[in-house]
Amino acid sequence: xxxxxxxxxxxxxxxxxxxxxxxxxxxxxxxxxxxxxxxxxxxxxxxxxxxxxxxxxxxxxxxxxxxxxxxxxxxxxxxxxxxxxxxxxxxxxxxxxxxxxxxxxxxxxxxxxxxxxxxxxxxxxxxxxxxxxxxxxxxxxxxxxxxxxxxxxxxxxxxxxxxxxxxxxxxxxxxxxxxxxxxxxxxxxxxxxxxxxxxxxxxxxxxxxxxxxxxxxxxxxxxxxxxxxxxxxxxxxxxxxxxxxxxxxxxxxxxxxxxxxxxxxxxxxxxxxxxxxxxxxxxxxxxxxxxxxxxxxxxxxxxxxxxxxxxxxxxxxxxxxxxxxxxxxxxxxxxxxxxxxxxxxxxxxxxxxxxxxxxxxxxxxx
Amino acid sequence: xxxxxxxxxxxxxxxxxxxxxxxxxxxxxxxxxxxxxxxxxxxxxxxxxxxxxxxxxxxxxxxxxxxxxxxxxxxxxxxxxxxxxxxxxxxxxxxxxxxxxxxxxxxxxxxxxxxxxxxxxxxxxxxxxxxxxxxxxxxxxxxxxxxxxxxxxxxxxxxxxxxxxxxxxxxxxxxxxxxxxxxxxxxxxxxxxxxxxxxxxxxxxxxxxxxxxxxxxxxxxxxxxxxxxxxxxxxxxxxxxxxxxxxxxxxxxxxxxxxxxxxxxxxxxxxxxxxxxxxxxxxxxxxxxxxxxxxxxxxxxxxxxxxxxxxxxxxxxxxxxxxxxxxxxxxxxxxxxxxxxxxxxxxxxxxxxxxxxxxxxxxxxxxxxxxxxxxxxxxxxxxxxxxxxxxxxxxxxxxxxxxxxxxxxxxxxxxxxxxxxxxxxxxxxxxxxxxxxxxxxxxxxxxxxxxxxxxxxxxxxxxxxxxxxxxxxxxxxxxxxxxxxxxxxxxxxxxxxxxxxxxxxxxxxxxxxxxxxxxxxxxxxxxxx
Ligand SMILES: [Zn+2]
Ligand SMILES: [Zn+2]
Numbered sequence: 001x002x003x004x005x006x007x008x009x010x011x012x013x014x015x016x017x018x019x020x021x022x023x024x025x026x027x028x029x030x031x032x033x034x035x036x037x038x039x040x041x042x043x044x045x046x047x048x049x050x051x052x053x054x055x056x057x058x059x060x061x062x063x064x065x066x067x068x069x070x071x072x073x074x075x076x077x078x079x080x081x082x083x084x085x086x087x088x089x090x091x092x093x094x095x096x097x098x099x100x101x102x103x104x105x106x107x108x109x110x111x112x113x114x115x116x117x118x119x120x121x122x123x124x125x126x127x128x129x130x131x132x133x134x135x136x137x138x139x140x141x142x143x144x145x146x147x148x149x150x151x152x153x154x155x156x157x158x159x160x161x162x163x164x165x166x167x168x169x170x171x172x173x174x175x176x177x178x179x180x181x182x183x184x185x186x187x188x189x190x191x192x193x194x195x196x197x198x199x200x201x202x203x204x205x206x207x208x209x210x211x212x213x214x215x216x217x218x219x220x221x222x223x224x225x226x227x228x229x230x231x232x233x234x235x236x237x238x239x240x241x242x243x244x245x246x247x248x249x250x251x252x253x254x255x256x257x258x259x260x261x262x263x264x265x266x267x268x269x270x271x272x273x274x275x276x277x278x279x280x281x282x283x284x285x286x287x288x289x290x291x292x293x294x295x296x297x298x299x300x301x302x303x304x305x306x307x308x309x310x311x312x313x314x315x316x317x318x319x320x321x322x323x324x325x326x327x328x329x330x331x332x333x334x335x336x337x338x339x340x341x342x343x344x345x346x347x348x349x350x351x352x353x354x355x356x357x358x359x360x361x362x363x364x365x366x
Numbered sequence: 367x368x369x370x371x372x373x374x375x376x377x378x379x380x381x382x383x384x385x386x387x388x389x390x391x392x393x394x395x396x397x398x399x400x401x402x403x404x405x406x407x408x409x410x411x412x413x414x415x416x417x418x419x420x421x422x423x424x425x426x427x428x429x430x431x432x433x434x435x436x437x438x439x440x441x442x443x444x445x446x447x448x449x450x451x452x453x454x455x456x457x458x459x460x461x462x463x464x465x466x467x468x469x470x471x472x473x474x475x476x477x478x479x480x481x482x483x484x485x486x487x488x489x490x491x492x493x494x495x496x497x498x499x500x501x502x503x504x505x506x507x508x509x510x511x512x513x514x515x516x517x518x519x520x521x522x523x524x525x526x527x528x529x530x531x532x533x534x535x536x537x538x539x540x541x542x543x544x545x546x547x548x549x550x551x552x553x554x555x556x557x558x559x560x561x562x563x564x565x566x567x568x569x570x571x572x573x574x575x576x577x578x579x580x581x582x583x584x585x586x587x588x589x590x591x592x593x594x595x596x597x598x599x600x601x602x603x604x605x606x607x608x609x610x611x612x613x614x615x616x617x618x619x620x621x622x623x624x625x626x627x628x629x630x631x632x633x634x635x636x637x638x639x640x641x642x643x644x645x646x647x648x649x650x651x652x653x654x655x656x657x658x659x660x661x662x663x664x665x666x667x668x669x670x671x672x673x674x675x676x677x678x679x680x681x682x683x684x685x686x687x688x689x690x691x692x693x694x695x696x697x698x699x700x701x702x703x704x705x706x707x708x709x710x711x712x713x714x715x716x717x718x719x720x721x722x723x724x725x726x727x728x729x730x731x732x733x734x735x736x737x738x739x740x741x742x743x744x745x746x747x748x749x750x751x752x753x754x755x756x757x758x759x760x761x762x763x764x765x766x767x768x769x770x771x772x773x774x775x776x777x778x779x780x781x782x783x784x785x786x787x788x789x790x791x792x793x794x795x796x797x798x799x800x801x802x803x804x805x806x807x808x809x810x811x812x813x814x815x816x817x818x819x820x821x822x823x824x825x826x827x828x829x830x831x832x833x834x835x836x837x838x839x840x841x842x843x844x845x846x847x848x849x850x851x852x853x854x855x856x857x858x859x860x861x862x863x864x865x866x867x868x869x870x871x872x873x874x875x876x877x878x879x880x881x882x883x884x885x886x887x888x889x890x891x892x893x894x895x
Contacts, residue, residue, distance in 0.1 A: 168433055169441050169454035288454065290378070290502075291446055297381045334440050341434065 033109070033127055033134040034160065036326075036349050041136060041160065045129040046109030048077075050136050053352035060111065062138025063122035064089060064203060067353045077104075079113050081121025081149070081236065085203060088232045100149065116140035117151030118306050119204030120233060126154050134158045135320060141305065142312035143175065147208045147238070153319035160326040160349055161317060164307045165285050166335035172285065172309045178302060179212045185281065185300055190218050190257030195275040197260045199267035199282045199298070202226045204306050206261055207233050207240060209283060215241045218257030222246060223271075225263050252276045267298065285309070317344075329353040369397055370405065370467040371499040377516055386516070390524030399551040400468035406525075406554075407546045408507075409516045411615075414471050416510035417478035418485065420448055423508065426486055427452040430493065443835070444788070449505035453498050461495035468546075474507055519756055529555060534569070534755045541615060542566035564604045567611040568637065568683050568691065569755035573762040576746065579726045582763075589695060589749055590721040590729055592741040593764055594678050595653045595851075596643040597660070601677055603629055603636045604687075610642075618642075622675045623665060624714050631713040632705060635687030639753075640680050640718070644673040650740040652895075653865065654853040676714040679706055680745075683753055691753035698753070729765075736767045737894065742850070743767045769848040769866075770894060773873060773881045776843045777803055779825045780836045782810070790822045790837070793869075795847060797860065799884040803841050806860035806887060807849075812869030821872075844876040845869050852887075852895050860884060862891050 035042050040052025040059075048058040051068040059073035064085040069078070071090050078086060080097040087095060098104060100123065103112045108130070113123035118139040125136045135156040144150040173181070182198070189196040200206050206226045213220060220243045222230065227245040234240055244250075246260065252275045260275060267280050280298040285305030287293050293301040308316060317325060317339070326349035327335045339346035376389040394402050407413070428438040433455060442451045465473075470492075477488045492504055518540065526533045536555070543565050544554060582588060599618065602609040608629040610619045619626075622642060632638075644655040655673040659665060682702040683691050690698060699720075706717040721744070723729045733744050743766035751761035774795035782791035792810050796803035813821075821843070831838040848870040855863035 167441050167444060168431060168437065169445055169451060171454070171458075289445060290450055293379060299380050299382070299385070301379065331444075334437065338434075338437055 031132065033129045033132050033158070034136065036351065041349070041351070043106075043109055043127055043129075046106035046111065046127070048106055048109075050125055050127075051138065051351075051353070058106075060125055061086065062116065062125055062136065063119055065119070065139065068138060077111075079121045079123050082123065083121070084232050084236055085121070085229065088228070114154050115149040115152045117142065117145065117148050120148050120207070120236065120238065122148060122204075124154055126156065132157055134160070135322070136160045137162055137316075139164070139307055140316065141308045142316050143172070145175065145208045145306070146211055148204070148306075151316070153316060156320050156322050158324035158326070159317060159320045159322035160328060161313065162307065162329050162353070163313055163327045163332060163335040164330035165305065165309055166313055166327065166331040166338075168310045170285060170288055170305075170309045171311065172288075172305060173303045175212070178304055182209070182212060182281075182283075182302055183214045183217060185279070186213070186259050187217050189279045193256070193277065195252060195255075195258050195260060195278040197262055197267055197272055197275060197278050197280045198302075199262050199264040199280070200226075200284075201306075202229045202263055205283060205304070206230070207238065208306070209261065209304075210240045210243065213241060213259065218259060219244055219255045221250070221255060221258050221260040223260070223262045223266050226261050250274065367465060367467050367470055367496070367500045367503070369393065370401060371497075371503055373405070374503060374514065375499055378514055383520065386520060387524045387527060390516075390521065391527040394525055394528040398466050398468065400546070401466050403546045403549065403551045403554065404468050404471055406521060406540065409514070409521055410518055410540060412545050413510055414474055414507060415478070416508075417474055418489070418508055420509055422482075422486075423452060423489070423505065424448065426490065427456060427493075430490060431455040431457065446782075449502050449509055452493075452505050453502035456493055456501065459494050459496055459501070461491075463495045470504060471507065471546075525555065531555075537569040537755045538566070541569060542611075543617070564607060565602060565609045565617075567600045567602060567609075567615070568689075568753075570598065570600065570613050570639065571681075571754050571762060572613075572757040573745065573764040574757065574759050576763040576765040579729075582726075582746070585723060585725055585729075587749055589699070589747045590723060590732070591680070591718045591745050591747075592721070592736070592739065593743040593745045593766065594641040594643055594650060594718065595740065595742040596641040596650070596656055596678070599640060599642045599677065600683075601625070601628060601636075601638045601640065602684075603632050603634055604684075606634060621659060621662065621665065624670060624674055625677060628677070628713065628715060631709045631715065633686070635684060636682070636705065637684035638677065638679050638682055638702070638705075641678045642675050643678050645676040645678075645714075645716075646674065650678075652740065652853070653851060654895075674714070676716055678716050678718050680718050681753060693752070694750040695747050695753075696749045733765060733767060769850055769870075770852070770890065771846050771848050771870060772797070772887065772890070773844050773876060774807070774847050775803055775841045775878055775881045776821075776839060776845060777805060777841050778836050778838055779821070788822075789818050790825045791818050793845075794836075795845065796841065797882050797884045797887050798878070804860050804884050806858060806862060806884075807847060807864045807867045809845075809847055809867045809869050812848075813872065817872055841878055844873040844878060844881045846871050846873055852891055854891060854895060860887060862887060862895070 033043065039054040039056050040049040042049050048060055049056045050060045051062055052059050053070055055072035057074035059076050061069045061076055061078040061082060064082050069086050069090065076093055076095040078095060078097060080099055083095045083097045087093060098113055100113055100115055103110055110128040112126045114126060116122040116124045116138050118141055122138060124138055124140065127134050133156040135154050137160060139162050140151050142151050186196045200209055202225045207230065220241060222243045222245055224245060227243060230240055230243060262272065264282060266272060281300035281302060282296055282298050283302040283304050285307060287301030288303045323345055325339050325344045325346045327346065328349040328351045332348045336346045336348050373389055373393045377386045380386055424438060428435055441455060442448060445451045477485050493501055496504055522533050522537045525536045539554060542563055598613045600611045608619065608626055609617065610622060610625060612618050644651040651673060659669055659673060679702055682698050685701050703717055706715055709715050721732050723732065736743050743764060746763045746765060748761040774797055776793050777796045778794035779790040780792040782789055792808065794805050794808050796805045825837055825839055828839050829837045830840060847867055849864040849867040851865040852862050854861060
């Protein structure tokens with residue numbers, strides 16, 4: 001099943017030829033189980049990359065979002081929950097799959113995938129080399145969303161964490177309250193004869209929201225990009241409410257009181273005009289900020305994210321027991337300083353993942 | 367406060383005017399009377415006195431949220447608003463309360479009578495009993511700044527919808543000196559007499575910029591005069607008192623003491639719309655001369671001599687105590703002319719002259735002389751037009767001269783705030799001086815969002831040096847900067863200060879060596895300063 005991932009790369013052969021004096025230096029360096037390179041997060045002991053952003057031979061993928069799962073890798077290893085969407089998005093690629101918790105030996109590294117609670121199939125990747133354990137979080141959130149397998153903390157020595165929302169101003173609306181807000185908004189629009197157009201990411205957030213919606217209020221229509229992902233997710237055995245795909249023939253008059261799930265960029269495009277009088281909304285963590293809410297110019301902003309909020313990040317880090325922390329995407333410098341003051345040996349990990357700043361929040365919160 | 371917070375959220379989040387007006391109208395029909403009055407007051411810039419410094423609030427919020435000061439500061443710089451930052455970082459409330467808006471305002475007034483420790487306890491208690499939006503609004507009230515995107519026009523329309531009164535009448539009622547402490551909902555909105563308050567101004571009539579002379583019809587239908595470059599003002603002589611209002615509803619009476627004698631020079635029951643100008647030897651001085659007097663509560667004697675002010679009269683709104691705004695412009699003009707003609711020698715009052723013209727070409731020529739006579743363009747008014755309220759199309763047009771422009775090089779960029787947080791939108795521009803670049807102005811507006819995004823990405827990749835939030839970038843991009851005037855300024859490295867600088871366009875076609883020089887700028891100063 002993982003035949004592609006065997007030891008014996010050119011690098012390894014080269015290392016075997018080194019003289020013993022040089023080996024000492026290598027053993028010291030080996031305490032860094034993972035390193036940040038210009039291609040991705042690299043594991044020398046197993047000669048593989050985690051979520052690489054440039055083509056490499058062996059890629060271990062935390063989840064199927066486009067900034068973490070990119071095309072052009074020689075081979076992919078991901079969870080069985082991630083693989084279908086990844087194949088759907090990247091086309092004809094070679095993917096080996098593992099289940100949560102099962103261990104795999106790759107070179108000198110022992111690797112296992114653990115639930116990250118971010119989107120269906122998303123994983124943290126645990127790498128153990130000679131008793132040293134490092135964990136790459138990928139993207140994660142700590143609260144259960146009713147869709148993804150909930151986040152499970154993994155004990156480790158070093159934790160590479162995302163911090164997309166690593167500022168104390170971010171605190172998410174509890175899911176029960178959020179559910180009420182969205183359904184109330186939809187019901188009020190339906191009563192007033194308006195279509196409700198809700199902008200959200202196609203993978204993860206869209207399905208999470210679908211499961212919160214009350215289908216008694218009206219029909220649910222979906223943008224093609226979202227419906228394609230729905231199909232893949234449904235095929236994995238996840239139950240979603242009935243949805244109607246929006247096509248060129250779709251006539252709003254036939255769907256009074258509808259809620260339309262759209263990709264963020266479709267919300268204020270000509271595509272959305274076919275629904276007539278409408279109230280628009282975005283579902284995103286950035287909606288916590290009034291300035292962004294106003295810049296996006298929708299009628300409503302629902303504060304919901306598949307990333308951890310400030311308290312979530314701090315709790316997750318504490319639960320790993322790690323003393324060494326690397327912060328990646330988001331407010332990395334700020335978050336690092338905060339962690340240092342909390343007594344961690346904290347660093348910034350330089351990556352190419354999206355989610356920094358909010359110049360274009362609608363596209364980059366993956 | 368819950369209702370007010372819901373109203374605020376509605377207005378703040380919606381982009382549709384109809385939705386905002388409906389929400390306001392609904393609120394004006396249902397909220398407690400004192401809350402309605404306070405809502406009008408807050409949305410028209412009348413706010414409770416500031417009771418506490420921003421520094422104290424920051425300290426207390428950081429303490430409650432258990433955050434180091436630097437992290438609070440960093441959060442604040444991303445959010446761009448102190449009250450919002452505080453509302454977001456505080457832990458969720460443990461108490462609940464259902465106190466209406468006006469009571470919260472009284473609570474804030476009460477807090478101002480307490481010592482620091484008691485005030486802190488009071489504020490922390492409030493924070494702990496309010497959910498995020500209400501907490502944000504409460505803190506906004508504390509810090510005193512209360513600007514949200516509601517124009518006076520929107521308030522007036524919503525009130526009209528809710529009370530059935532005509533908009534112009536309501537607009538008039540909302541003008542002037544009142545505060546929620548001196549007025550009630552009944553006295554301000556329900557009562558029928560907007561002139562009950564002797565100091566109350568009329569809403570200003572404002573013009574749009576003229577698109578094309580072609581739409582105006584016959585030249586005979588129009589009166590043309592200079593558009594003077596001063597401060598638009600409304601002079602009110604009633605009950606033996608004199609009041610001078612700015613367009614922004616600031617009372618300026620005490621800033622221009624030399625106009626006080628108009629109380630004697632003009633008959634009682636007179637209201638004149640005009641332009642306050644610094645004026646000497648029967649000629650207007652440049653706006654720079656007047657500017658020295660803006661922002662001063664008292665005027666030193668030397669300024670009164672160097673830059674004496676007059677009122678250049680445009681129009682008359684009240685005559686013999688009668689509101690005459692409905693009369694045709696020509697008739698009002700006759701009354702105004704009689705008054706100015708009869709005013710005694712030395713009165714600081716002039717009639718803005720009508721320009722003689724036989725055809726539109728004459729007017730084009732007159733406009734071209736604007737800078738030479740110290741005006742910023744022409745005003746065209748239809749001879750039979752009434753004096754309307756607010757900015758209206760059709761009868762009045764301003765025909766401003768084109769701004770001065772200069773091609774400058776971008777050298778520093780800084781991120782904006784709030785809406786524009788994390789976009790580099792605040793730029794410093796330089797002119798060339800040999801091999802050097804001399805900074806001479808900042809500008810913040812005038813580009814499209816797409817252009818700001820493009821420049822932001824470029825700044826990120828091309829930062830040479832950081833000075834705190836400011837980034838130095840290579841001098842490669844040229845922008846056309848427009849401005850209304852310039853004056854010598856020893857505080858600026860370049861020796862000049864621009865008036866109303868903004869970016870007219872990004873000159874992608876221009877290489878840096880074609881940007882303007884310091885010598886060009888000095889020449890402009892000599893010609894137009
Ligand atoms: Zn993601
Ligand atoms: Zn990500």
